[in-house]
Every structure is written in structure tokens, then in C-alpha cells.
Amino acid sequence: MEPKPAAPGPCPGDFRVAEAAAAAAAASSLNPAEARAEPGRRAPSVAAVLPAGGSGERMGVPTPKQFCPILERPLISYTLQALERVCWIKDIVVAVTGENMEAMKGIIQKYKHQRISLVEAGVTRHRSIFNGLRALAEDQPNSKLSKPEVVIIHDAVRPFVEEDVLLKVVTAAKEHGCSDYDLEFGTECLQLALKYGHVNAKLVEGSPDLWKVTYKRDLYAAESIIKERTSQHICIIMDTKEDENHVGHHLEEILKNELNHVEVTSGALCPAGRDLKQIILEQCYNYVCVNVMSSDFEETQRLLNMLEESNLSIFYPVVVISVYFLDYKSVHFDQKVENLMQIREYAKEVRKRNILLCGLLIYYPQDEQKLQASLREGATIITTLIKERNSGLVGQLLIA
Amino acid sequence: MEPKPAAPGPCPGDFRVAEAAAAAAAASSLNPAEARAEPGRRAPSVAAVLPAGGSGERMGVPTPKQFCPILERPLISYTLQALERVCWIKDIVVAVTGENMEAMKGIIQKYKHQRISLVEAGVTRHRSIFNGLRALAEDQPNSKLSKPEVVIIHDAVRPFVEEDVLLKVVTAAKEHGCSDYDLEFGTECLQLALKYGHVNAKLVEGSPDLWKVTYKRDLYAAESIIKERTSQHICIIMDTKEDENHVGHHLEEILKNELNHVEVTSGALCPAGRDLKQIILEQCYNYVCVNVMSSDFEETQRLLNMLEESNLSIFYPVVVISVYFLDYKSVHFDQKVENLMQIREYAKEVRKRNILLCGLLIYYPQDEQKLQASLREGATIITTLIKERNSGLVGQLLIA
Numbered sequence: 001m002e003p004k005p006a007a008p009g010p011c012p013g014d015f016r017v018a019e020a021a022a023a024a025a026a027a028s029s030l031n032p033a034e035a036r037a038e039p040g041r042r043a044p045s046v047a048a049v050l051p052a053g054g055s056g057e058r059m060g061v062p063t064p065k066q067f068c069p070i071l072e073r074p075l076i077s078y079t080l081q082a083l084e085r086v087c088w089i090k091d092i093v094v095a096v097t098g099e100n101m102e103a104m105k106g107i108i109q110k111y112k113h114q115r116i117s118l119v120e121a122g123v124t125r126h127r128s129i130f131n132g133l134r135a136l137a138e139d140q141p142n143s144k145l146s147k148p149e150v151v152i153i154h155d156a157v158r159p160f161v162e163e164d165v166l167l168k169v170v171t172a173a174k175e176h177g178c179s180d181y182d183l184e185f186g187t188e189c190l191q192l193a194l195k196y197g198h199v200n201a202k203l204v205e206g207s208p209d210l211w212k213v214t215y216k217r218d219l220y221a222a223e224s225i226i227k228e229r230t231s232q233h234i235c236i237i238m239d240t241k242e243d244e245n246h247v248g249h250h251l252e253e254i255l256k257n258e259l260n261h262v263e264v265t266s267g268a269l270c271p272a273g274r275d276l277k278q279i280i281l282e283q284c285y286n287y288v289c290v291n292v293m294s295s296d297f298e299e300t301q302r303l304l305n306m307l308e309e310s311n312l313s314i315f316y317p318v319v320v321i322s323v324y325f326l327d328y329k330s331v332h333f334d335q336k337v338e339n340l341m342q343i344r345e346y347a348k349e350v351r352k353r354n355i356l357l358c359g360l361l362i363y364y365p366q367d368e369q370k371l372q373a374s375l376r377e378g379a380t381i382i383t384t385l386i387k388e389r390n391s392g393l394v395g396q397l398l399i400a
Numbered sequence: 401m402e403p404k405p406a407a408p409g410p411c412p413g414d415f416r417v418a419e420a421a422a423a424a425a426a427a428s429s430l431n432p433a434e435a436r437a438e439p440g441r442r443a444p445s446v447a448a449v450l451p452a453g454g455s456g457e458r459m460g461v462p463t464p465k466q467f468c469p470i471l472e473r474p475l476i477s478y479t480l481q482a483l484e485r486v487c488w489i490k491d492i493v494v495a496v497t498g499e500n501m502e503a504m505k506g507i508i509q510k511y512k513h514q515r516i517s518l519v520e521a522g523v524t525r526h527r528s529i530f531n532g533l534r535a536l537a538e539d540q541p542n543s544k545l546s547k548p549e550v551v552i553i554h555d556a557v558r559p560f561v562e563e564d565v566l567l568k569v570v571t572a573a574k575e576h577g578c579s580d581y582d583l584e585f586g587t588e589c590l591q592l593a594l595k596y597g598h599v600n601a602k603l604v605e606g607s608p609d610l611w612k613v614t615y616k617r618d619l620y621a622a623e624s625i626i627k628e629r630t631s632q633h634i635c636i637i638m639d640t641k642e643d644e645n646h647v648g649h650h651l652e653e654i655l656k657n658e659l660n661h662v663e664v665t666s667g668a669l670c671p672a673g674r675d676l677k678q679i680i681l682e683q684c685y686n687y688v689c690v691n692v693m694s695s696d697f698e699e700t701q702r703l704l705n706m707l708e709e710s711n712l713s714i715f716y717p718v719v720v721i722s723v724y725f726l727d728y729k730s731v732h733f734d735q736k737v738e739n740l741m742q743i744r745e746y747a748k749e750v751r752k753r754n755i756l757l758c759g760l761l762i763y764y765p766q767d768e769q770k771l772q773a774s775l776r777e778g779a780t781i782i783t784t785l786i787k788e789r790n791s792g793l794v795g796q797l798l799i800a
Contacts, residue, residue, distance in 0.1 A: 384792025
């Protein structure tokens with residue numbers, strides 16, 4: 001749905017409007033008489049309006065900031081994802097300029113966003129919000145949207161909004177009246193709402209994460225935050241039973257020292273530990289496939305198939321590191337390396353589905369102390385690949 | 401010098417005080433009668449005071465933010481470097497807590513910072529500034545510091561301050577009187593100065609880069625900014641004359657498309673282009689050593705020696721990528737790879753001096769189209785290594 005832009009007049013609908021802004025979140029009601037009524041008896045029906053018509057002038061980049069890519073996905077998709085996760089937000093209305101309408105439709109389709117409606121942005125942020133609210137008002141013909149009791153206004157460039165903050169602003173929109181003290185520290189939007197909208201307003205404490213991507217440095221920060229969050233949970237898939245071969249378990253112990261949340265499961269050869277499917281469902285974005293007994297890609301291929309089926313990599317790149325050991329007793333170095341170089345072809349293939357595959361060959365000297373050093377080096381490489389999450393090095397066979 | 405902390409009283413010295421803060425920089429004079437006198441006839445003598453006694457509570461990390469590492473160097477060292485570069489700042493006084501005094505001395509020594517004096521921080525930022533000013537006042541016994549006309553107060557956690565902004569605040573400190581309008585948007589420190597210090601104040605426009613590292617996300621942003629800045633200038637060292645071997649020049653053309661400031665020079669075998677020593681002196685932090693004719697480390701070793709002699713890598717990690725080609729006509733793959741694996745030992749050695757060395761082997765197929773694809777892949781790997789500047793992958797022999 002794309003209604004024509006309208007001149008802002010009295011705000012359409014008689015629902016309440018809540019805004020989640022910077023360090024403080026502003027919640028306001030369009031109907032002051034209702035502000036102190038119904039103190040949170042039941043969950044109100046909620047929708048969200050995202051003004052996303054900005055041009056990104058302060059950013060110093062040609063792309064409007066809401067469309068700037070972070071790990072190859074546009075910023076606005078992260079914000080939509082954060083709102084979508086909140087099941088009690090029934091509809092999300094995004095206001096974009098006519099020239100970005102098609103790009104926005106493409107983003108919604110590519111990342112399978114749900115419950116999104118698009119409206120045309122106005123020339124100012126406030127007109128965009130107005131257009132969004134108008135789309136939610138019940139007198140719109142042919143609208144699939146249901147009229148909500150509370151509308152959250154949320155900037156498209158605040159990707160890290162959490163459910164608890166949204167709940168706070170919605171509750172505040174239902175419960176609170178006006179306070180001059182609170183308004184003193186309010187946002188520009190809140191001031192305008194008070195001046196022209198005869199609304200009640202209340203500041204709600206937000207979190208530092210609610211900050212707005214304004215400058216290029218904020219894009220950098222957002223990327224690092226996303227990288228940090230996606231590198232927290234690592235799953236090690238072992239192809240050996242405990243005590244069968246100590247090198248795998250040595251590596252496991254070292255990785256547990258280096259990384260926060262390490263979980264170990266076993267491969268097809270040795271089914272034990274938690275089900276890999278379950279771990280994928282819990283959105284683990286990092287996999288280390290330890291091949292102690294084999295030097296083929298069977299286990300890795302099994303994992304890659306499961307990952308591809310799961311669609312896990314739609315939102316974030318998934319890192320898969322296939323680890324092998326160079327045991328001088330067995331095959332010759334050159335033969336093993338040449339064999340493992342096939343990983344380049346696998347990597348090229350899964351790269352298309354946002355899976356970043358690398359190989360890691362770890363030296364396996366007989367000397368226990370040297371082995372420990374070798375394994376620590378391997379763990380450093382694994383940690384680096386997981387934390388950088390960079391597609392430039394996929395298909396490489398790294399050596400520790 | 402570490403004077404005992406003193407109770408703040410009237411500010412010591414009769415110099416003027418200027419502060420470079422967030423988006424606006426505040427300049428104030430301790431002597432209102434002088435504020436409109438001497439309108440910038442000659443360059444005043446200038447010193448800087450850095451309050452660095454903060455505990456970093458908002459950061460969510462145990463280390464105070466000014467000591468948090470960025471590319472393994474503490475944040476405060478970047479700020480000191482920014483001030484040191486400004487030759488007309490005669491003395492830099494840093495106020496640190498007693499418990500961080502030894503660490504701070506270590507930082508000054510390690511990064512060879514000049515013109516720095518240390519004083520003990522007070523319990524508040526203002527007491528720390530007071531202690532710094534007191535050290536600069538001429539009545540201090542045994543002081544090596546010369547009494548300045550203007551003192552710049554600069555937060556230790558604003559690493560990206562530029563000379564032009566500092567010059568603006570110093571000029572303003574010399575020239576301007578008080579303005580209520582300006583003060584309305586001033587910083588907390590400026591308000592206090594007006595209230596208790598009977599000083600004049602003037603806001604000076606700063607730049608967005610002057611922002612303060614407050615949250616963990618700001619550290620991420622600072623790291624990315626530093627990585628971006630150090631990856632701008634790349635020097636390619638070619639071991640072949642023009643038209644002697646076209647593969648080297650193909651790679652050069654592709655890299656020029658991918659990177660901003662690419663400069664080409666020649667190695668010992670073929671002395672041409674600008675002098676490598678000059679390029680190092682101009683603080684180029686990225687070197688691609690293209691070995692078309694050879695498969696040894698001679699050129700790379702020559703570059704590494706020059707880099708080590710230059711001390712360039714004291715402030716930022718220097719990336720060196722040694723590129724080789726796998727020409728099917730010449731030596732066998734395995735032999736070449738095994739030979740080039742020696743790069744691990746070189747890399748371990750120069751890593752100690754903050755030089756990040758990697759090898760890159762580029763396939764050289766006869767088919768022109770395949771060769772172009774291979775070279776583009778090589779350029780992607782080079783770009784990735786330069787932009788990530790991560791020590792976790794040093795010594796690897798990557799393959800394109």
C-alpha cells in the first residue's frame with residue numbers, strides 16, 4: 001500500500017503514540033483524556049511506525065544511512081528484525097521515499113520480513129510519521145492493517161532496540177500523564193508533540209544500546225556490536241569419542257578458555273551430545289568441525305547441508321571452520337594439503353548462501369609441549385575468523 | 401613529577417585556559433580583564449592538561465577507558481600522539497591516579513612520547529585539571545615546565561583532535577570575551593568555570609571527530625576509524641620493469657581500482673619509482689611486495705629491514721603482504737608451497753616489532769580470463785588483510 005503524501009493536519013486515529021528515542025524513550029498519548037484511564041489491565045494492541053525517509057547527509061556517504069550495509073545487510077533490516085521478534089507488535093509500517101520504495105520491497109523479500117506495510121515518506125520526519133499513522137487509522141479503504149491502541153514510533157536507524165524498552169514505552173503510553181520535568185530532557189519530537197498535538201508525555205528510561213546511527217563511526221560501532229553478538233556462541237563438532245584421540249579434546253579445552261559460550265557435540269560417526277539441529281535452531285552462528293579421524297569433507301558437508309536447510313544464514317553470515325590435523329605418521333604433507341585445497345570449491349558454493357567456510361590444518365608434533373603451542377595457535381586463528389566474520393578469506397586453508 | 405593532590409582553591413597561574421570538548425570546543429580565559437586585549441598579535445606559548453583519572457564505569461569493562469587497547473595500544477597514547485604532532489604545544493601534563501602512575505610511565509616509554517609530565521589526578525575531573533594547572537604555574541619548585549600563556553584542557557578519551565580545532569580554541573582563548581548565548585550550549589566544565597572562576601568563555605566550532613570515547617561501542621568505532629585511516633595509503637613494490645612481465649602490472653591495475661591511494665615503486669632488482677625510504681618516512685602502513693621473477697624472500701627481507709630501522713610500527717601495526725605467482729611452467733606446486741611456508745618463521749620474528757606479515761600465492765593460469773579472476777581474488781585478499789589489520793592471521797600463506 002502506498003497512499004499519496006498528505007498535508008499534516010490533526011493526527012489520524014485516536015490511538016496512543018509512543019516513541020523509543022536515544023538514551024530516553026518518550027511515550028505520548030494522542031488523547032489526554034485517556035492518558036490516566038485503563039492502567040494496564042490487559043495487553044493493548046500495538047503497531048509500530050518507522051520513519052525511514054532520511055537522506056543521510058551527516059553520514060558522509062552517498063547511501064542514506066538506513067540502507068547502509070552492515071555485514072552486507074542494510075541497517076534497516078536489523079531494525080525490522082528487532083521489532084519483528086516482538087510478537088505483540090502486530091503491524092510495522094515503514095515510511096520510505098518514492099525512490100527507495102523498490103529497494104525497500106527488495107529488502108523485505110530478501111530477508112523475509114513479516115508484518116511490514118510500506119507508506120511513502122513525507123518531506124520531514126513528522127510528515128512521514130503522519131503518513132504512517134494515517135495508514136493505521138481505521139477509515140483507510142482497502143487497508144489490511146488492524147487499528148491498534150498504541151503506536152510505537154521508532155527510528156529506522158536504531159537497530160538495537162530491545163523488547164523490554166518497547167514494553168516500557170507502550171505501558172507508559174497507556175498509563176501516564178504529562179510532566180514538565182520529563183519534557184525538559186525530551187526529544188525534539190516530544191516537544192513538538194506537546195506544542196502542537198495537545199498530548200501527554202512521559203520519559204521512559206532506555207538503554208545505551210538504543211542509540212541512533214548518525215555518523216559513519218556509528219555504522220562501524222554497529223558492525224562491531226553485531227560481530228560481537230554473533231560470535232558469542234560456538235559449537236564444536238567432534239568426530240571422535242572421548243579419550244579416543246586426545247588431540248581433539250585438547251583443542252576443545254583451549255577453545256573453551258578463549259571463547260565465551262562453547263558447546264560440544266558429535267558428528268555422524270559418533271552421535272553424542274546435543275542434537276545439532278537443536279543448536280542451529282537456537283541460532284548459533286559459529287561452527288568448528290574437528291576432523292581428527294578423517295581427512296575428507298564428509299562431516300563438514302553434513303553440517304553445511306543442515307545449515308543450508310535451516311535458513312540460519314539469512315540474517316547473519318555463519319562461520320564454519322573445518323579443522324584437520326597433520327600427523328606425521330600418516331599421509332604426506334603435500335598430499336594432505338592438495339586434498340584439502342578442495343575446500344576452495346565448497347567455500348565458493350556456500351558463500352552464495354552467506355556461509356563463510358575456511359579450512360584449518362593444525363600440525364600435530366609428537367612433543368607434548370609443541371603440540372600445545374600448535375593447538376593454541378589454531379585456537380587463535382579460529383577466534384580471529386569467528387570475530388572478524390569477513391568474507392574476504394573464505395576458502396583459505398590456514399595452517400597452525 | 402608527582403605533587404601531592406591539593407584542595408582546589410583559586411586557579412593557579414594567570415594563563416588562559418581553553419577546552420576542546422565534544423562537537424563544540426570551549427575556550428576560556430582565567431583573567432577577564434585580559435580577554436579582549438592582545439588580539440592574536442603573535443603565537444602564544446601553549447601547554448595542554450589532560451585529565452585522565454577516570455574509572456571507566458560506563459564502559460562496562462574493568463580497564464579505565466583511557467587505558468583500553470585499540471590495535472593493542474592504549475587509547476590515551478593516541479590522544480598524546482595527536483597533541484604531540486602539534487609542535488606549538490610546548491608541554492603536555494597528564495593527570496593520572498596513583499595506581500595508574502606506573503602504567504602511564506610505561507606507556508610514555510614504550511611509545512616514546514615527548515614533552516609529557518605526569519601529575520596525580522584528583523578525586524574529580526576538576527581537581528585533576530587543577531593539579532595539572534598548578535604544575536604549570538611558575539611558582540612550582542624544581543619544575544622543568546615553562547609557564548604558558550594559554551592552557552588547553554583536553555580529555556584523554558578524545559583521540560581524534562586535529563590541529564585546526566586546537567588552534568581555534570587557543571585563538572579564542574586569546575581573543576574573546578563572555579557570551580551568554582554561547583554558554584547556553586556549553587559543557588558542564590564551561591558552566592563551572594563561569595560560576596566559580598569568574599572567567600570569560602566562548603564556544604568554538606569543533607568537528608564530529610572530536611567525540612569522546614564513552615561507551616564500549618565508541619571503542620569499536622575508534623578502532624574502525626584508526627583501521628580506516630591506516631589503510632588509505634598502500635605501496636606496491638614490484639621486482640619487474642614495466643612490460644617485462646605483465647602479471648605484476650595487471651595486479652597493480654586491479655589494486656588501484658580497489659584501494660584509494662596506491663603508490664608503486666620498484667625493488668632492489670629494478671630501482672625505479674620513488675624511494676622506498678621516503679615512502680616509509682611519509683608513514684605508509686601497508687606494503688605489497690610483488691615477486692614476479694623470484695620465489696624467495698630477498699625483497700621482502702629488504703623491506704622488513706627498512707621497516708624495522710624506521711620505527712614506523714611503533715604507533716600502528718604495519719601490514720606486509722609478500723605476493724608470489726604459481727606459474728605452471730616453472731616449479732612444482734608442492735615445492736613452491738613448502739618453500740614459501742618459511743614465511744611463518746619470518747612472520748613470528750617481525751610480529752614482535754608490530755609488523756604483520758602474510759604470504760599470498762596467486763595462481764597464474766594461461767587463460768587470460770581465468771588469470772584476471774585469479775588476480776581479482778588476490779586483490780580481495782590483500783584488501784581484506786590491510787583493512788582488518790588483525791594479528792591473528794600472520795604467517796599464513798593464503799592462496800588466490
